[in-house]
Amino acid sequence: MNYSELASYCNQVSSSRVLIFDGHQQVTHVGKFGNIDPTVEDDWVAIDTNEAPIASWNNEKCDIAAVLTYNIITLEVGATINP
Numbered sequence: 001m002n003y004s005e006l007a008s009y010c011n012q013v014s015s016s017r018v019l020i021f022d023g024h025q026q027v028t029h030v031g032k033f034g035n036i037d038p039t040v041e042d043d044w045v046a047i048d049t050n051e052a053p054i055a056s057w058n059n060e061k062c063d064i065a066a067v068l069t070y071n072i073i074t075l076e077v078g079a080t081i082n083p
Helices: 003-012
Strands: 029-031 044-046 055-058 061-064
Touching: 003 055, 003 061
Parallel strands: none
Antiparallel strands: 029 044, 055 061
C-alpha cells in the first residue's frame, strides 16, 4: 500500500471493516430491568446509535478508533414505601 492508497483507505474505512466493532451493529436493544421478558417489546429500550467517524487522515497518519463506548444511564425506581 502506498501513501495515496493509505490516505484513501483511511477516509473510506467503515466500522464493519474494523475488527473491534464487529457485531456492534447487531446490538440494537437493552433490557429495561434485570428480569425482562424477551417476548414483551415494552421490556426493551432501543440503543441510540450515532455513526461517529471510525477513521480520519490527520497529519500524514491514519487515526483509527480503538474504543467502543456504551453510555448506560440508570436510576432507582419503585415506590417510596417499597423501593
